[in-house]
Amino acid sequence: MERKLSFDIFRYNPQDPASHPRTEKFYLEETLNMTLFIALTRIREEQDPSLQFDFCCRAGICGSCAMIINGRPGLACKTQTRTLPAEICLLPLPIFKLIGDLSVDTGTWFRAMNEKVESWIHTEKIFDPLSREEKMDNALAEDIYELERCIECGCCVAACAVANLREDFLSAAAMNRIARFMMDPRDGRTEKAYFDIIGTDAGIFGCMGLLGCEDVCPKNLPLQDQLGILRRKMGWSAVKQLF
Ligand code: SF4
Ligand code: FES
Numbered sequence: 001m002e003r004k005l006s007f008d009i010f011r012y013n014p015q016d017p018a019s020h021p022r023t024e025k026f027y028l029e030e031t032l033n034m035t036l037f038i039a040l041t042r043i044r045e046e047q048d049p050s051l052q053f054d055f056c057c058r059a060g061i062c063g064s065c066a067m068i069i070n071g072r073p074g075l076a077c078k079t080q081t082r083t084l085p086a087e088i089c090l091l092p093l094p095i096f097k098l099i100g101d102l103s104v105d106t107g108t109w110f111r112a113m114n115e116k117v118e119s120w121i122h123t124e125k126i127f128d129p130l131s132r133e134e135k136m137d138n139a140l141a142e143d144i145y146e147l148e149r150c151i152e153c154g155c156c157v158a159a160c161a162v163a164n165l166r167e168d169f170l171s172a173a174a175m176n177r178i179a180r181f182m183m184d185p186r187d188g189r190t191e192k193a194y195f196d197i198i199g200t201d202a203g204i205f206g207c208m209g210l211l212g213c214e215d216v217c218p219k220n221l222p223l224q225d226q227l228g229i230l231r232r233k234m235g236w237s238a239v240k241q242l243f
Pocket of ligand 1: 154157216
């Protein structure tokens with residue numbers, strides 16, 4: 001049976017001094033296979049053209065539509081309204097800079113994170129465009145690919161209690177990135193170089209192990225495993241540096 005959906009949507013334009021943070025109610029008749037992307041687009045087209053939210057791929061690939069959906073970070077384009085109660089509350093992701101309403105700037109945060117963890121292959125080898133790249137073992141390539149699937153949506157960051165408490169916390173997305181490079185034989189960084197980036201309270205030792213990150217990751221990345229592996233490796237690294 002068709003339901004009447006009510007949406008409580010966060011509204012605030014930080015650029016407008018007259019604007020103040022609040023939620024506004026909107027109502028829609030639910031349609032077959034309606035996603036939050038469809039619902040928000042209809043609200044903007046039919047009820048309020050000033051409503052701000054981000055979408056690009058509409059297929060769970062670009063990561064731009066993450067928001068807090070009834071208290072839980074998730075991708076709006078991949079969330080069907082039939083999986084939610086008739087009363088839906090939508091808030092912007094915390095931690096990231098608010099652009100307006102449901103739109104946040106995850107790009108600046110992820111760029112800074114990628115620079116902090118030096119998210120590129122460190123090698124002394126000179127690239128010769130005429131030579132063939134060394135073939136990587138298929139199983140290893142698949143393991144690396146598994147961690148490469150992060151779409152930088154920010155859900156794990158928003159769900160992390162530590163990231164919500166301390167601004168400098170690297171978060172699961174960054175640990176996952178480092179874990180990916182540690183597996184890559186082309187990356188020539190030493191264990192100490194990795195330790196200097198994540199062997200701190202702002203890195204792996206700040207993680208309280210609550211694992212909200214893995215619960216909400218829309219790509220089902222094995223964040224819990226990677227955090228456990230990194231904690232053990234960095235723990236040993238810390239011990240070795242004492243002697
Ligand atoms: Fe999003 Fe998962 Fe990547 Fe975190 S690890 S940014 S939740 S895709
Ligand atoms: Fe690209 Fe949702 S619009 S992930």
